[in-house]
Amino acid sequence: MSPIKTWLNSDRDYATGVQLYEKHGANNFLKKMFAAGIDHYNSQRLIDELQKLAEAEPEAKTDHLIETPDQKEKDPTGKPLKYLELLNKRKKIWSEMAQLKPYLEILAEGDQLKNVAERILLLNREKQAIWTELDYFDENGEFPDEGQGKELISISKVELKAKQLNLRSNISKQKSKLQKAKDEKAKKRVQAALDKNIKELERIDQLLSKGELDGYQGQQNAIEAN
Known part of the structure; x- marks a missing residue:
């Protein structure tokens, strides 16, 4: 039995679980969050993430990209490797955002909620950038030059709420700095x-x-005074 499965079948000591995710997990944001300390959210999320890793263990490793709905609907023959990599990355971003969004409603205000909100905003910007590159390639047959083709896209209610929480946190800090x-x-x-x-x-x-919400074109980041 693997160390992760052994841990899942034990009393699930938090510190040991953090070490396992540090070794086998791939998400640096989650690694930092778990290392920050134990609470109800971190404890349950750690279990969820290690269960995913355990479920993936029996599967044979492959160099192929994860098949996405886009690849099923379109014949990927002739598409450059970068195009397929972007499709794969976009799917992973969707998955992580779907996991994080419910916590905006259940976490109390504080650093942990702020971290989740900031992570969602970052993922949304990455997703928007991928959409822009894919759309540009579909229309022009090539990828845009660096910095070209950046577009502002309507923001969802959940992502706008995350931005709202981030702004409130920064405003509170700035009022303290002002004094x-x-x-x-x-x-x-x-x-x-x-x-x-x-x-x-x-x-x-x-x-x-x-x-x-349509056409919202606000600040990409809350302004933080140094």
Whole structure:
């Protein structure tokens, strides 16, 4: 029996589980989150992730990419390797986002919720970039040059809520920094970032209350004053 399956059939000591995921897991974000300490969310998520690894163990390793719905609908013959790699990466992003989104509703406000929200925003940006590259290739038969063809895409309600939580966290930190600012220059810098984030948060609150999400083109990241 493998070490992971042995752990799953034991009392599931958290520290041992973290070591197993550190060795066998591939998600660096989860590794950092598990290493931060035990709580109900981390404990259950660790079990879920190690169960996935255990289920994958009997399967023979292959160099082939995971087959996606896109590959079934389209004949991949003649597609460059990069195209197929992007399809595979997009599928993995969808899977991770689907796992993370429910926790936006159940986690209490704090660093853990902020980490989940930031991870969803990062994954969404990666997904958008992949869509842009694939669409460009389908239309032009080649991939865009670096930095070319970047487009803003409508953001979903869940992703907008994640952005809302991220802004609230940064606003709270900036208010604290404003009180501790040592000179007028530092105070002005923090105040400018704070005002911008408050304005953006007000806009997001309004969009969420009205359900008007199409065409949202907000900041890619909340502004953090140093």
